[in-house]
Amino acid sequence: MNLFRSLCGMLLSLCLALPASAAELPRIVSKNGRHALYVDGAPFLILGGQAHNSSNYPGMLPEVWPTIHAIHANTLEIPVAWEQIEPVEGKFDFSWVDALIPQARENHVRLVLLWFGTWKNTGPAYAPEWVKADSKRFPHMLTKDGKQHYVHTPLGRNTLEADKRAFVALMRHIREIDPDHTVIMVQPENEVGSYGLDRDYSPEANRLFAAPIPTELARRTGKSGTWTQAFGKTAARNFTAWYLARYIDEIAAAGQAELNLPMYVNAALSDAFNDAGGNSGPDWAVIDIWKAAAPHIAIEAPDIYERNSTAVNAYMDHYARPDNPLFIPETGNDLGFARFFWLALGKGAIGWSPFGMDPTYSNFPLGGLNTPENLEAVSSKFALMAPIAQEWARLAYDHPTVGFAKGQDVSDQSAILGRWKITAQYGLWEFGGRDAPPNPNKDRPVGGAAVIGLGPDEFLLAGSDVRLAFSETAPAPDGGGRFMVVEEGTFQNGRWLMKRRWNGDQVDHGINLTKPTLLKVRFGISR
Numbered sequence: 001m002n003l004f005r006s007l008c009g010m011l012l013s014l015c016l017a018l019p020a021s022a023a024e025l026p027r028i029v030s031k032n033g034r035h036a037l038y039v040d041g042a043p044f045l046i047l048g049g050q051a052h053n054s055s056n057y058p059g060m061l062p063e064v065w066p067t068i069h070a071i072h073a074n075t076l077e078i079p080v081a082w083e084q085i086e087p088v089e090g091k092f093d094f095s096w097v098d099a100l101i102p103q104a105r106e107n108h109v110r111l112v113l114l115w116f117g118t119w120k121n122t123g124p125a126y127a128p129e130w131v132k133a134d135s136k137r138f139p140h141m142l143t144k145d146g147k148q149h150y151v152h153t154p155l156g157r158n159t160l161e162a163d164k165r166a167f168v169a170l171m172r173h174i175r176e177i178d179p180d181h182t183v184i185m186v187q188p189e190n191e192v193g194s195y196g197l198d199r200d201y202s203p204e205a206n207r208l209f210a211a212p213i214p215t216e217l218a219r220r221t222g223k224s225g226t227w228t229q230a231f232g233k234t235a236a237r238n239f240t241a242w243y244l245a246r247y248i249d250e251i252a253a254a255g256q257a258e259l260n261l262p263m264y265v266n267a268a269l270s271d272a273f274n275d276a277g278g279n280s281g282p283d284w285a286v287i288d289i290w291k292a293a294a295p296h297i298a299i300e301a302p303d304i305y306e307r308n309s310t311a312v313n314a315y316m317d318h319y320a321r322p323d324n325p326l327f328i329p330e331t332g333n334d335l336g337f338a339r340f341f342w343l344a345l346g347k348g349a350i351g352w353s354p355f356g357m358d359p360t361y362s363n364f365p366l367g368g369l370n371t372p373e374n375l376e377a378v379s380s381k382f383a384l385m386a387p388i389a390q391e392w393a394r395l396a397y398d399h400p401t402v403g404f405a406k407g408q409d410v411s412d413q414s415a416i417l418g419r420w421k422i423t424a425q426y427g428l429w430e431f432g433g434r435d436a437p438p439n440p441n442k443d444r445p446v447g448g449a450a451v452i453g454l455g456p457d458e459f460l461l462a463g464s465d466v467r468l469a470f471s472e473t474a475p476a477p478d479g480g481g482r483f484m485v486v487e488e489g490t491f492q493n494g495r496w497l498m499k500r501r502w503n504g505d506q507v508d509h510g511i512n513l514t515k516p517t518l519l520k521v522r523f524g525i526s527r
Contacts (some may be wrong), residue, residue: 026184028262028298028325028350029397035325036397037262037350039110039184043393046184046351047382048112050077050330052361053120056084058099064358065107070375072382074389075184076104077112077329077353081126086166089130094173101174105182112185112329112353115170117163117251118152119192121268122281127152131162138162141200151194154243155204164251171255186261187329188252191268191303192244193281198236209239217242220292233276238289240280245293252296264299265290266329269306272314284318291323303330303355304340305366307445309407312340320347330355334368335445338377339405342448342463346403346415348396354378377446384462384516391491395452395460404466406447417453419474420523424449425467430512431505441465449513457523463513470511470523483507484524488517496520 024041036043049068054060056079068076084096097113104111116126124132131138138159141149152159167188174183199205213223213230223230231238245265252263270278275285282290282300290300302315320326326349331337333354344352356363357378359370368374385392402415404424414423427442428434441447449463461468486502502511502519511519 023180025260026181026262030322030325031397033322034348034397035350036393037184037325039181042390043397044110044184044350045385045389045393045396046075046110046112046327046353047073047386047389048075048077048329048351048353049073049357049378050114050353050355051079051358052356052363053079053116055358055360056081056096058096060358060360061099061103063360065103065109067358067375068107068109071357071379072386073109073357074386075110075112075351075353077114077187079114079116079120079126079190080170081116081120082118082131082163082166083126083128085170086128089128089162092166092169092173094170097170097173098177101178101182105180111183112187113174113183114187114190115167116190117167118159118189118247120190122151122191122193122195124150124152127163131159139202141194141197142202142205143197144201146201149194149197149200151197153200153202153205154240154247155200155202155208160247160250164254167251167255168258171258171261175259181261183261186255186263187266188248188255188263188297189265191266191281192248193268193279193283194240198280199240205239208243209236214242214293217289217292220288234285237278237280238286241282241286241289242293244280245282245290245297249294249296252294256296262298263296264301264327264329265294265297266301266303269302269304269315272306272311272318284315287318287321287324299325299327301327301329304328304337305330305332307332307336309340309405312405313343316344316347316349320349325350328352332367333357333378334374335377337367338374338381339446339448339465341378341381342450342466343403343405345392345396345450345462346401348401350393380516381464384518388491388518391494392452392460392462395454400453401450402453403450404448404463406445406465410442415451416473417451417459418456419472420453420457420459421471421473422451422459423469423471425469425510426465428467428509428512430514431509433509454520459521461511461513461519461521462517464516466513467509468511468513470521483521485520485522486511487520489520490518 026039120126139156141151141153209227218224227235227239265282267282278285287300302319341352404413406426410427426447427439429436447465449466452460487498489498
């Protein structure tokens with residue numbers, strides 16, 4: 001009996017010593033050219049708000065959370081700076097993340113952490129003073145005449161090892177204090193690249209530039225020879241892109257060895273229509289280089305501060321690829337940018353996050369002023385989508401989507417989904433056409449919609465300030481289709497919950513989504 005009790009005691013002690021099973025890790029999944037971010041084992045749509053750069057201190061959080069709640073965001077993007085966690089070399093201070101993560105949990109908000117390490121907007125602003133003050137140990141890029149450039153070179157091994165050590169310590173600490181994965185993604189570095197210099201001209205860089213391009217890059221691009229032989233006029237840019245990506249990939253891989261969260265990089269964008277120029281960061285023209293050089297990076301993501309809708313559409317198309325989920329981690333926070341939320345959803349985006357939402361600063365005119373109108377432009381859309389974010393993400397992963405956003409004028413826009421042509425119109429009243437009295441929204445930058453094709457003749461619509469019309473590109477085998485069901489509603493526990501049916505006046509002049517609205521539409525056959 002004593003032996004039995006001893007064995008039971010040992011088994012109990014062993015069970016108590018085992019860690020509780022951790023929540024399922026967030027991950028990116030892909031199929032049929034579509035993508036989803038899985039959080040807690042289910043698709044997750046990031047309705048984000050990014051804080052201002054210097055809101056990353058415990059004393060600032062009381063000013064951040066009210067805005068995140070006001071816009072109905074489910075995710076906060078916020079920096080963790082290298083200078084914060086390692087102000088003295090080798091001595092780590094995690095008081096910032098120790099304050100941030102519990103507060104995010106209490107506020108029922110997920111986190112995307114932005115690691116401001118070697119580079120933030122190409123420069124070393126958030127690196128520790130002991131890094132910034134020692135350019136001999138932590139070298140910068142050199143110009144052709146041997147002068148020091150402001151950007152740290154990606155060939156600096158000491159810099160890489162120091163940055164990597166700090167990032168690994170951060171990821172290890174997050175693993176220890178965040179078993180439920182309040183943190184769902186991480187961005188290593190921020191808007192990397194180099195302004196005013198196409199590449200490092202140090203002796204080591206010159207040697208590498210004159211050598212054959214790396215095997216992995218040759219395999220992906222089908223090119224060979226030296227950088228100049230392989231890429232001609234874009235050789236210097238592509239060279240820098242490769243070594244930036246390799247540097248960041250090594251940091252990401254080391255961090256993921258501690259906690260395997262999805263990681264992405266964000267791009268300061270160049271011209272949407274000229275792939276010969278551009279930045280050496282993860283700009284659209286060098287995505288293939290980044291994909292080859294940085295396999296541990298799940299997403300190359302565009303920071304969109306362009307107001308021209310044609311360019312915005314092009315940027316999203318450049319990044320919405322079978323091998324790259326579309327994620328908008330930064331965009332402007334005013335009325336004119338908000339309509340692009342619908343366009344992003346229609347292109348299958350896993351998330352959208354306007355920058356600088358907290359009222360601690362203003363980045364006008366890059367973004368907007370902290371006005372009720374600008375806040376409402378985001379909050380009204382997130383309020384509609386927040387309760388159904390998981391269901392929308394699931395359906396968009398399983399079904400084709402299209403999206404619209406008002407252009408520079410009120411021109412109609414069309415897209416094909418299955419056998420249906422969907423046309424978006426702007427600046428119209430709910431009744432009548434272009435001959436009606438002018439609508440106040442005619443010249444305002446508002447309006448858009450996202451559509452999911454649930455079946456051959458069934459659609460889920462979300463949008464605002466837009467009229468949608470459906471026409472058949474080819475008749476059904478047994479006759480033409482017409483509206484059978486137009487229902488306004490929402491999803492609850494994964495099931496459609498109808499609020500009301502639209503009929504009569506509500507559909508006589510097309511489907512008018514005036515305020516943010518969710519509709520399910522089904523066409524049928526009159527017999």
